[in-house]
Amino acid sequence: MTIGVLAIQGDYEAHGRVLEGLGAKVTYVRKPEQLDDVDAVVIPGGESTTFLKFLEQQNFFGKLGDFVKTKPALGTCAGAILLAKEVEGPSQASLGALDIRIRRNAYGRQLESSIRQAETKLAGGPMEMVFIRAPRIERAGKEVEVLASAGGDPVLVRQGKIMAATFHPELSDDSRVHQAFLQMVK
Amino acid sequence: MSGKNGSQHATPNTLRLKTGLAEILKGGVIMDVTTAEQAVIAEKAGAAAVMALERVPAQIRAEGGVARMASPKRIREIMEAVSIPVMAKCRIGHFAEAQILQELGVDYIDESEVLTPADEANHVDKHAFKVPFVCGARNLGEALRRIAEGAAMIRTKGEAGTGDVVHAVKHLRAINQEMRVLTVLREDELYAKAKEYQAPYEIIRLVASAGKLPVPNFSAGGIATPADAALVRQLGAEAVFVGSGIFMEDSINFDAPEEAARRARAIVQATTHFDDPKVLLEVSHDLVGAMKGLAVAAISEEDMMQKRGW
Numbered sequence: 271m272t273i274g275v276l277a278i279q280g281d282y283e284a285h286g287r288v289l290e291g292l293g294a295k296v297t298y299v300r301k302p303e304q305l306d307d308v309d310a311v312v313i314p315g316g317e318s319t320t321f322l323k324f325l326e327q328q329n330f331f332g333k334l335g336d337f338v339k340t341k342p343a344l345g346t347c348a349g350a351i352l353l354a355k356e357v358e359g360p361s362q363a364s365l366g367a368l369d370i371r372i373r374r375n376a377y378g379r380q381l382e383s384s385i386r387q388a389e390t391k392l393a394g395g396p397m398e399m400v401f402i403r404a405p406r407i408e409r410a411g412k413e414v415e416v417l418a419s420a421g422g423d424p425v426l427v428r429q430g431k432i433m434a435a436t437f438h439p440e441l442s443d444d445s446r447v448h449q450a451f452l453q454m455v456k
Numbered sequence: 457m458s459g460k461n462g463s464q465h466a467t468p469n470t471l472r473l474k475t476g477l478a479e480i481l482k483g484g485v486i487m488d489v490t491t492a493e494q495a496v497i498a499e500k501a502g503a504a505a506v507m508a509l510e511r512v513p514a515q516i517r518a519e520g521g522v523a524r525m526a527s528p529k530r531i532r533e534i535m536e537a538v539s540i541p542v543m544a545k546c547r548i549g550h551f552a553e554a555q556i557l558q559e560l561g562v563d564y565i566d567e568s569e570v571l572t573p574a575d576e577a578n579h580v581d582k583h584a585f586k587v588p589f590v591c592g593a594r595n596l597g598e599a600l601r602r603i604a605e606g607a608a609m610i611r612t613k614g615e616a617g618t619g620d621v622v623h624a625v626k627h628l629r630a631i632n633q634e635m636r637v638l639t640v641l642r643e644d645e646l647y648a649k650a651k652e653y654q655a656p657y658e659i660i661r662l663v664a665s666a667g668k669l670p671v672p673n674f675s676a677g678g679i680a681t682p683a684d685a686a687l688v689r690q691l692g693a694e695a696v697f698v699g700s701g702i703f704m705e706d707s708i709n710f711d712a713p714e715e716a717a718r719r720a721r722a723i724v725q726a727t728t729h730f731d732d733p734k735v736l737l738e739v740s741h742d743l744v745g746a747m748k749g750l751a752v753a754a755i756s757e758e759d760m761m762q763k764r765g766w
Binding site: 277314359378441 | 469472473476477479480481482483484500501502503504505539540541558561562563564586587588721724725727728729732
Protein backbone atom coordinates (compact mmCIF):
# COMPACT_ATOMS: atom_id res chain seq x y z
CA MET A 271 0.00 0.00 0.00
CA THR A 272 1.56 3.27 -1.16
CA ILE A 273 0.20 6.68 -0.25
CA GLY A 274 0.90 9.48 -2.70
CA VAL A 275 1.30 12.86 -1.00
CA LEU A 276 0.82 15.74 -3.41
CA ALA A 277 4.13 17.62 -3.11
CA ILE A 278 3.66 20.72 -5.23
CA GLN A 279 3.97 23.03 -2.23
CA GLY A 280 2.95 23.07 1.43
CA ASP A 281 3.44 20.84 4.48
CA TYR A 282 3.65 17.60 2.50
CA GLU A 283 6.62 16.36 4.50
CA ALA A 284 4.63 16.70 7.74
CA HIS A 285 2.00 14.36 6.24
CA GLY A 286 4.75 12.04 5.03
CA ARG A 287 6.25 11.80 8.52
CA VAL A 288 2.89 10.94 10.14
CA LEU A 289 2.05 8.31 7.49
CA GLU A 290 5.49 6.70 7.65
CA GLY A 291 5.22 6.67 11.43
CA LEU A 292 2.04 4.62 11.00
CA GLY A 293 3.86 2.16 8.75
CA ALA A 294 2.64 3.37 5.35
CA LYS A 295 4.87 3.71 2.29
CA VAL A 296 4.90 7.30 1.02
CA THR A 297 5.60 8.72 -2.44
CA TYR A 298 5.76 12.46 -3.06
CA VAL A 299 3.71 13.22 -6.16
CA ARG A 300 4.83 16.13 -8.33
CA LYS A 301 3.81 14.82 -11.75
CA PRO A 302 0.52 13.31 -12.95
CA GLU A 303 2.02 9.97 -14.06
CA GLN A 304 3.12 9.29 -10.47
CA LEU A 305 -0.56 8.79 -9.58
CA ASP A 306 -0.45 5.49 -11.50
CA ASP A 307 1.71 3.95 -8.78
CA VAL A 308 -0.15 4.95 -5.62
CA ASP A 309 -3.21 3.49 -3.86
CA ALA A 310 -4.48 6.69 -2.25
CA VAL A 311 -3.66 10.37 -2.23
CA VAL A 312 -3.16 13.06 0.42
CA ILE A 313 -3.54 16.71 -0.54
CA PRO A 314 -1.68 18.72 2.11
CA GLY A 315 -1.98 22.18 3.56
CA GLY A 316 -0.45 24.94 1.47
CA GLU A 317 -1.74 27.55 -0.92
CA SER A 318 -4.56 26.21 -3.11
CA THR A 319 -3.84 28.85 -5.77
CA THR A 320 -0.28 27.51 -6.06
CA PHE A 321 -1.55 23.92 -6.36
CA LEU A 322 -3.94 24.93 -9.15
CA LYS A 323 -1.12 26.58 -11.07
CA PHE A 324 0.65 23.23 -11.34
CA LEU A 325 -2.48 21.14 -11.81
CA GLU A 326 -3.46 23.08 -14.91
CA GLN A 327 -0.45 21.60 -16.72
CA GLN A 328 -0.24 18.22 -18.48
CA ASN A 329 -3.83 17.30 -17.58
CA PHE A 330 -2.72 16.88 -13.95
CA PHE A 331 -6.08 18.33 -12.84
CA GLY A 332 -8.09 15.83 -14.90
CA LYS A 333 -5.99 12.91 -13.77
CA LEU A 334 -6.20 13.81 -10.08
CA GLY A 335 -9.94 14.44 -10.48
CA ASP A 336 -10.42 10.93 -11.91
CA PHE A 337 -8.22 9.44 -9.19
CA VAL A 338 -10.23 10.86 -6.28
CA LYS A 339 -13.49 9.66 -7.85
CA THR A 340 -12.47 6.04 -7.38
CA LYS A 341 -9.69 5.93 -4.80
CA PRO A 342 -9.27 7.20 -1.22
CA ALA A 343 -8.18 10.77 -0.63
CA LEU A 344 -7.45 12.93 2.40
CA GLY A 345 -7.31 16.72 2.08
CA THR A 346 -6.32 19.14 4.83
CA CYS A 347 -6.94 22.89 4.65
CA ALA A 348 -5.91 23.75 1.07
CA GLY A 349 -6.46 20.05 0.30
CA ALA A 350 -10.06 20.29 1.53
CA ILE A 351 -10.54 23.34 -0.71
CA LEU A 352 -9.26 21.39 -3.70
CA LEU A 353 -11.56 18.40 -3.03
CA ALA A 354 -14.70 20.54 -2.55
CA LYS A 355 -17.55 20.84 -5.00
CA GLU A 356 -17.86 24.62 -4.55
CA VAL A 357 -15.21 27.13 -3.48
CA GLU A 358 -15.85 30.73 -2.44
CA GLY A 359 -13.73 33.67 -1.38
CA PRO A 360 -12.87 33.93 -4.27
CA SER A 361 -14.46 31.16 -6.30
CA GLN A 362 -11.91 28.95 -8.06
CA ALA A 363 -11.57 25.59 -9.81
CA SER A 364 -11.76 22.45 -7.66
CA LEU A 365 -11.92 18.68 -8.10
CA GLY A 366 -15.57 18.44 -6.99
CA ALA A 367 -15.19 15.08 -5.25
CA LEU A 368 -16.68 16.15 -1.92
CA ASP A 369 -20.17 17.65 -1.73
CA ILE A 370 -19.35 20.72 0.35
CA ARG A 371 -19.22 24.46 -0.18
CA ILE A 372 -16.06 25.87 1.38
CA ARG A 373 -14.94 29.48 1.87
CA ARG A 374 -11.23 30.29 1.81
CA ASN A 375 -9.64 32.22 4.71
CA ALA A 376 -13.12 32.50 6.19
CA TYR A 377 -11.98 33.07 9.76
CA GLY A 378 -9.55 35.84 8.82
CA ARG A 379 -5.82 36.23 8.41
CA GLN A 380 -2.93 34.72 10.41
CA LEU A 381 -3.82 36.69 13.57
CA GLU A 382 -7.10 34.72 13.67
CA SER A 383 -5.33 31.36 13.35
CA SER A 384 -6.05 29.21 16.42
CA ILE A 385 -5.54 25.91 18.20
CA ARG A 386 -8.77 24.37 19.52
CA GLN A 387 -9.90 21.17 21.19
CA ALA A 388 -13.05 19.49 19.92
CA GLU A 389 -14.87 16.16 20.13
CA THR A 390 -14.84 13.91 17.07
CA LYS A 391 -16.55 10.68 16.07
CA LEU A 392 -13.13 9.01 16.14
CA ALA A 393 -12.54 7.11 19.38
CA GLY A 394 -10.15 8.55 21.95
CA GLY A 395 -11.60 11.79 23.30
CA PRO A 396 -11.20 15.43 22.24
CA MET A 397 -8.75 16.22 19.47
CA GLU A 398 -6.31 19.12 19.19
CA MET A 399 -6.97 21.04 15.97
CA VAL A 400 -4.52 23.54 14.46
CA PHE A 401 -6.30 26.07 12.24
CA ILE A 402 -4.05 28.25 10.07
CA ARG A 403 -5.84 30.87 7.93
CA ALA A 404 -8.47 28.14 7.77
CA PRO A 405 -11.33 27.73 5.32
CA ARG A 406 -14.91 27.23 6.58
CA ILE A 407 -17.28 24.52 5.38
CA GLU A 408 -20.49 26.47 4.76
CA ARG A 409 -22.60 23.63 3.44
CA ALA A 410 -22.26 19.84 3.65
CA GLY A 411 -24.40 17.66 1.36
CA LYS A 412 -26.64 14.75 2.46
CA GLU A 413 -23.98 12.18 1.62
CA VAL A 414 -21.38 13.94 3.74
CA GLU A 415 -20.79 12.62 7.25
CA VAL A 416 -19.61 15.26 9.71
CA LEU A 417 -16.96 13.62 11.93
CA ALA A 418 -16.22 16.73 13.96
CA SER A 419 -17.43 20.29 14.40
CA ALA A 420 -15.84 23.27 16.10
CA GLY A 421 -17.43 26.63 16.76
CA GLY A 422 -20.64 25.41 15.05
CA ASP A 423 -18.92 24.56 11.73
CA PRO A 424 -18.03 21.12 10.37
CA VAL A 425 -14.22 20.79 10.48
CA LEU A 426 -13.70 17.07 9.71
CA VAL A 427 -15.91 15.35 7.13
CA ARG A 428 -16.11 12.13 5.14
CA GLN A 429 -17.98 11.13 2.00
CA GLY A 430 -17.32 7.61 0.76
CA LYS A 431 -13.55 7.27 0.63
CA ILE A 432 -12.85 10.98 0.77
CA MET A 433 -11.87 12.65 4.05
CA ALA A 434 -11.24 16.33 4.55
CA ALA A 435 -10.26 18.56 7.47
CA THR A 436 -10.21 22.35 7.57
CA PHE A 437 -7.48 22.09 10.23
CA HIS A 438 -4.00 20.49 10.05
CA PRO A 439 -3.89 17.08 11.77
CA GLU A 440 -0.38 16.71 10.30
CA LEU A 441 0.83 19.53 12.59
CA SER A 442 -0.33 17.85 15.82
CA ASP A 443 1.03 14.77 17.59
CA ASP A 444 -2.42 13.12 17.42
CA SER A 445 -2.45 10.79 14.40
CA ARG A 446 -6.06 9.57 14.61
CA VAL A 447 -7.18 11.28 11.39
CA HIS A 448 -4.36 9.63 9.45
CA GLN A 449 -5.11 6.29 11.13
CA ALA A 450 -8.77 6.54 10.10
CA PHE A 451 -7.66 7.39 6.57
CA LEU A 452 -5.30 4.42 6.37
CA GLN A 453 -8.16 2.17 7.59
CA MET A 454 -10.18 3.28 4.55
CA VAL A 455 -7.28 2.57 2.22
CA LYS A 456 -6.84 -1.02 3.43
CA MET B 457 -0.67 45.27 27.25
CA SER B 458 1.31 42.38 28.63
CA GLY B 459 4.57 42.55 26.69
CA LYS B 460 6.96 45.47 27.16
CA ASN B 461 6.81 46.50 23.54
CA GLY B 462 4.10 44.41 21.95
CA SER B 463 0.44 43.82 22.50
CA GLN B 464 0.15 40.08 23.07
CA HIS B 465 1.54 37.57 25.50
CA ALA B 466 3.28 34.55 24.02
CA THR B 467 2.05 31.05 24.91
CA PRO B 468 3.43 27.70 23.69
CA ASN B 469 0.46 27.53 21.32
CA THR B 470 1.21 30.86 19.69
CA LEU B 471 4.69 29.63 18.75
CA ARG B 472 3.14 26.58 17.09
CA LEU B 473 0.68 28.76 15.19
CA LYS B 474 3.54 30.99 14.10
CA THR B 475 5.68 28.13 12.79
CA GLY B 476 2.49 26.50 11.44
CA LEU B 477 2.08 29.17 8.78
CA ALA B 478 5.76 28.74 7.84
CA GLU B 479 5.15 24.97 7.54
CA ILE B 480 2.42 25.50 4.97
CA LEU B 481 4.59 27.93 2.98
CA LYS B 482 7.26 25.25 2.50
CA GLY B 483 8.16 24.32 -1.04
CA GLY B 484 6.88 27.68 -2.20
CA VAL B 485 8.12 31.04 -3.43
CA ILE B 486 7.61 34.28 -1.51
CA MET B 487 7.89 37.21 -3.92
CA ASP B 488 8.72 40.86 -3.21
CA VAL B 489 6.05 43.17 -4.65
CA THR B 490 5.62 46.93 -4.52
CA THR B 491 2.10 47.31 -5.95
CA ALA B 492 -1.23 45.49 -6.03
CA GLU B 493 -0.68 44.76 -9.74
CA GLN B 494 2.62 43.03 -9.03
CA ALA B 495 0.99 41.07 -6.21
CA VAL B 496 -1.65 39.78 -8.63
CA ILE B 497 1.06 38.76 -11.11
CA ALA B 498 2.84 36.91 -8.29
CA GLU B 499 -0.31 35.10 -7.15
CA LYS B 500 -1.23 34.13 -10.72
CA ALA B 501 2.28 32.77 -11.24
CA GLY B 502 1.83 30.48 -8.22
CA ALA B 503 3.59 32.39 -5.43
CA ALA B 504 2.81 30.96 -1.98
CA ALA B 505 2.98 34.45 -0.41
CA VAL B 506 4.08 37.99 -1.20
CA MET B 507 6.29 40.48 0.65
CA ALA B 508 4.82 43.99 0.45
CA LEU B 509 7.49 46.66 0.02
CA GLU B 510 7.80 50.32 -0.90
CA ARG B 511 10.94 49.62 -2.96
CA VAL B 512 12.58 46.29 -3.81
CA PRO B 513 16.12 45.78 -2.43
CA ALA B 514 17.82 46.56 -5.77
CA GLN B 515 16.11 49.97 -5.80
CA ILE B 516 16.99 50.63 -2.17
CA ARG B 517 20.60 49.79 -2.96
CA ALA B 518 20.65 52.04 -6.04
CA GLU B 519 18.77 54.99 -4.58
CA GLY B 520 20.18 55.03 -1.05
CA GLY B 521 18.53 57.04 1.71
CA VAL B 522 16.80 55.65 4.80
CA ALA B 523 14.71 52.59 3.97
CA ARG B 524 11.68 52.19 6.29
CA MET B 525 8.56 50.08 6.65
CA ALA B 526 6.29 50.44 3.59
CA SER B 527 3.30 52.74 3.85
CA PRO B 528 0.34 50.94 5.47
CA LYS B 529 -1.90 52.15 2.64
CA ARG B 530 0.30 50.41 0.09
CA ILE B 531 0.41 47.22 2.14
CA ARG B 532 -3.37 47.25 2.63
CA GLU B 533 -3.91 47.59 -1.14
CA ILE B 534 -1.75 44.51 -1.63
CA MET B 535 -3.60 42.60 1.12
CA GLU B 536 -6.89 43.40 -0.60
CA ALA B 537 -5.63 42.39 -4.04
CA VAL B 538 -4.60 38.79 -3.29
CA SER B 539 -5.85 35.78 -1.30
CA ILE B 540 -2.38 34.41 -0.41
CA PRO B 541 -0.51 35.47 2.77
CA VAL B 542 1.03 38.94 2.79
CA MET B 543 4.26 39.69 4.66
CA ALA B 544 5.86 43.07 5.29
CA LYS B 545 9.23 44.27 6.55
CA CYS B 546 10.08 46.33 9.61
CA ARG B 547 13.49 47.77 10.44
CA ILE B 548 15.76 45.79 12.75
CA GLY B 549 14.82 46.69 16.33
CA HIS B 550 11.90 48.93 15.30
CA PHE B 551 9.18 47.39 17.44
CA ALA B 552 6.84 50.33 16.82
CA GLU B 553 6.84 49.60 13.07
CA ALA B 554 6.15 45.98 13.99
CA GLN B 555 3.21 47.03 16.19
CA ILE B 556 1.75 48.99 13.27
CA LEU B 557 2.17 46.03 10.91
CA GLN B 558 0.53 43.68 13.42
CA GLU B 559 -2.36 46.12 13.85
CA LEU B 560 -2.71 46.25 10.05
CA GLY B 561 -3.06 42.45 10.10
CA VAL B 562 -0.17 41.30 7.92
CA ASP B 563 0.43 37.54 8.08
CA TYR B 564 4.20 37.64 8.76
CA ILE B 565 6.73 40.35 9.61
CA ASP B 566 10.27 40.24 8.25
CA GLU B 567 12.62 42.06 10.64
CA SER B 568 14.92 42.82 7.79
CA GLU B 569 18.47 43.97 7.16
CA VAL B 570 17.24 45.28 3.79
CA LEU B 571 15.77 48.27 5.65
CA THR B 572 17.94 50.73 7.56
CA PRO B 573 18.37 49.40 11.13
CA ALA B 574 16.62 51.34 13.92
CA ASP B 575 18.65 49.85 16.76
CA GLU B 576 22.36 49.02 16.72
CA ALA B 577 22.21 46.56 19.60
CA ASN B 578 18.74 45.10 20.02
CA HIS B 579 16.43 43.19 17.74
CA VAL B 580 12.66 43.22 18.27
CA ASP B 581 11.42 41.04 21.15
CA LYS B 582 9.35 38.86 18.87
CA HIS B 583 7.80 36.84 21.71
CA ALA B 584 5.82 39.96 22.57
CA PHE B 585 3.86 39.75 19.32
CA LYS B 586 1.04 37.52 18.13
CA VAL B 587 2.03 37.93 14.48
CA PRO B 588 4.92 35.63 13.46
CA PHE B 589 8.36 36.96 12.47
CA VAL B 590 10.99 35.81 10.00
CA CYS B 591 14.60 36.97 10.43
CA GLY B 592 17.74 36.72 8.32
CA ALA B 593 20.88 34.86 9.39
CA ARG B 594 24.39 34.31 8.02
CA ASN B 595 25.33 31.46 10.32
CA LEU B 596 23.92 29.17 12.97
CA GLY B 597 24.69 31.48 15.89
CA GLU B 598 22.77 34.32 14.32
CA ALA B 599 19.86 32.01 13.48
CA LEU B 600 19.67 30.70 17.05
CA ARG B 601 19.84 34.19 18.57
CA ARG B 602 16.87 35.20 16.41
CA ILE B 603 14.97 32.05 17.39
CA ALA B 604 15.68 32.82 21.06
CA GLU B 605 14.07 36.24 20.49
CA GLY B 606 10.97 34.54 19.06
CA ALA B 607 11.55 34.28 15.29
CA ALA B 608 9.28 31.56 13.86
CA MET B 609 11.15 31.27 10.56
CA ILE B 610 14.77 31.78 9.55
CA ARG B 611 15.96 32.76 6.10
CA THR B 612 19.49 33.19 4.85
CA LYS B 613 20.45 36.82 4.46
CA GLY B 614 22.46 36.37 1.29
CA GLU B 615 23.07 39.80 -0.20
CA ALA B 616 19.71 41.31 -1.11
CA GLY B 617 19.17 43.30 -4.28
CA THR B 618 22.20 41.97 -6.11
CA GLY B 619 20.90 39.06 -8.17
CA ASP B 620 24.08 37.29 -7.04
CA VAL B 621 23.31 34.02 -5.25
CA VAL B 622 26.81 33.52 -3.83
CA HIS B 623 26.09 34.62 -0.26
CA ALA B 624 22.73 32.87 -0.03
CA VAL B 625 24.71 29.71 -0.79
CA LYS B 626 27.45 30.65 1.68
CA HIS B 627 24.98 31.28 4.51
CA LEU B 628 22.92 28.17 3.81
CA ARG B 629 26.02 25.99 3.76
CA ALA B 630 27.31 27.62 6.94
CA ILE B 631 24.07 27.04 8.86
CA ASN B 632 23.78 23.43 7.69
CA GLN B 633 27.44 22.59 8.33
CA GLU B 634 27.34 24.08 11.81
CA MET B 635 24.21 22.06 12.59
CA ARG B 636 25.89 18.85 11.41
CA VAL B 637 28.82 19.58 13.73
CA LEU B 638 26.45 19.97 16.70
CA THR B 639 24.96 16.52 16.09
CA VAL B 640 28.31 14.76 16.64
CA LEU B 641 29.59 16.74 19.61
CA ARG B 642 29.62 15.31 23.12
CA GLU B 643 26.95 16.69 25.42
CA ASP B 644 29.54 18.51 27.55
CA GLU B 645 30.95 20.22 24.45
CA LEU B 646 27.63 21.87 23.71
CA TYR B 647 28.15 24.37 26.53
CA ALA B 648 31.19 25.77 24.76
CA LYS B 649 29.17 25.99 21.54
CA ALA B 650 26.48 27.96 23.36
CA LYS B 651 29.21 30.38 24.40
CA GLU B 652 30.72 30.53 20.92
CA TYR B 653 27.36 31.11 19.24
CA GLN B 654 26.14 33.49 21.98
CA ALA B 655 22.89 31.55 21.95
CA PRO B 656 20.92 29.81 24.73
CA TYR B 657 22.19 26.34 25.64
CA GLU B 658 18.64 24.86 25.52
CA ILE B 659 18.26 25.78 21.85
CA ILE B 660 21.77 24.50 21.04
CA ARG B 661 20.83 21.17 22.64
CA LEU B 662 17.58 21.01 20.73
CA VAL B 663 19.40 21.50 17.41
CA ALA B 664 22.10 18.98 18.39
CA SER B 665 19.52 16.25 18.99
CA ALA B 666 17.20 17.07 16.05
CA GLY B 667 19.90 17.96 13.51
CA LYS B 668 17.78 20.80 12.24
CA LEU B 669 16.43 24.18 13.33
CA PRO B 670 13.31 24.17 15.52
CA VAL B 671 11.69 26.49 12.95
CA PRO B 672 11.54 26.31 9.13
CA ASN B 673 14.69 27.34 7.27
CA PHE B 674 14.15 29.29 4.03
CA SER B 675 16.56 31.02 1.67
CA ALA B 676 16.79 34.62 0.46
CA GLY B 677 19.24 37.19 -0.83
CA GLY B 678 20.27 37.24 -4.49
CA ILE B 679 18.11 34.46 -5.93
CA ALA B 680 17.36 35.59 -9.49
CA THR B 681 16.85 32.58 -11.77
CA PRO B 682 15.07 29.20 -11.73
CA ALA B 683 18.50 27.58 -11.45
CA ASP B 684 19.30 29.69 -8.38
CA ALA B 685 16.05 28.56 -6.74
CA ALA B 686 16.83 24.92 -7.52
CA LEU B 687 20.36 25.34 -6.15
CA VAL B 688 19.30 26.61 -2.74
CA ARG B 689 16.48 24.05 -2.52
CA GLN B 690 18.97 21.24 -3.21
CA LEU B 691 21.22 22.70 -0.52
CA GLY B 692 18.38 22.31 1.98
CA ALA B 693 16.33 25.53 1.82
CA GLU B 694 12.70 24.63 2.54
CA ALA B 695 11.30 27.55 0.53
CA VAL B 696 12.61 30.52 -1.41
CA PHE B 697 12.27 34.31 -1.16
CA VAL B 698 12.76 36.13 -4.45
CA GLY B 699 13.18 39.88 -4.34
CA SER B 700 14.40 42.10 -7.09
CA GLY B 701 14.94 39.19 -9.47
CA ILE B 702 11.41 38.98 -10.80
CA PHE B 703 10.08 42.45 -11.41
CA MET B 704 13.26 44.41 -12.12
CA GLU B 705 14.96 44.84 -15.47
CA ASP B 706 17.95 46.39 -13.75
CA SER B 707 18.44 48.06 -10.38
CA ILE B 708 16.23 51.05 -11.26
CA ASN B 709 13.67 50.05 -13.88
CA PHE B 710 10.80 47.62 -13.70
CA ASP B 711 10.52 45.08 -16.47
CA ALA B 712 7.43 44.60 -18.66
CA PRO B 713 4.67 42.77 -16.72
CA GLU B 714 4.64 39.85 -19.20
CA GLU B 715 8.38 39.34 -18.72
CA ALA B 716 8.04 39.50 -14.93
CA ALA B 717 5.15 37.00 -15.05
CA ARG B 718 7.23 34.62 -17.17
CA ARG B 719 10.14 34.79 -14.73
CA ALA B 720 7.82 34.40 -11.74
CA ARG B 721 6.21 31.28 -13.22
CA ALA B 722 9.60 29.78 -14.06
CA ILE B 723 10.95 30.28 -10.53
CA VAL B 724 7.79 28.77 -9.00
CA GLN B 725 8.13 25.70 -11.22
CA ALA B 726 11.84 25.36 -10.42
CA THR B 727 11.22 25.60 -6.67
CA THR B 728 8.80 22.65 -6.76
CA HIS B 729 10.75 20.56 -9.28
CA PHE B 730 14.10 21.53 -7.76
CA ASP B 731 15.63 18.08 -8.19
CA ASP B 732 14.36 17.38 -11.70
CA PRO B 733 16.85 18.76 -14.31
CA LYS B 734 14.45 17.96 -17.15
CA VAL B 735 11.85 20.38 -15.78
CA LEU B 736 14.54 22.90 -14.83
CA LEU B 737 15.74 22.94 -18.43
CA GLU B 738 12.20 23.39 -19.72
CA VAL B 739 11.44 26.33 -17.47
CA SER B 740 14.82 27.97 -18.00
CA HIS B 741 14.68 27.59 -21.76
CA ASP B 742 12.57 30.54 -22.82
CA LEU B 743 13.68 33.15 -20.33
CA VAL B 744 15.14 36.19 -22.03
CA GLY B 745 17.49 36.94 -19.18
CA ALA B 746 17.66 37.69 -15.52
CA MET B 747 18.35 41.07 -13.95
CA LYS B 748 21.80 42.38 -14.73
CA GLY B 749 22.68 42.33 -11.08
CA LEU B 750 25.65 43.32 -9.07
CA ALA B 751 28.44 40.92 -8.12
CA VAL B 752 28.71 40.68 -4.35
CA ALA B 753 32.51 40.60 -4.62
CA ALA B 754 32.37 44.17 -5.97
CA ILE B 755 30.48 45.53 -2.94
CA SER B 756 32.52 47.02 -0.15
CA GLU B 757 32.02 45.63 3.36
CA GLU B 758 30.26 48.72 4.69
CA ASP B 759 27.72 48.64 1.85
CA MET B 760 26.68 45.08 2.57
CA MET B 761 23.15 44.77 3.93
CA GLN B 762 23.98 41.40 5.51
CA LYS B 763 26.29 43.10 8.05
CA ARG B 764 23.26 44.73 9.65
CA GLY B 765 22.07 42.95 12.78
CA TRP B 766 24.33 40.60 14.75
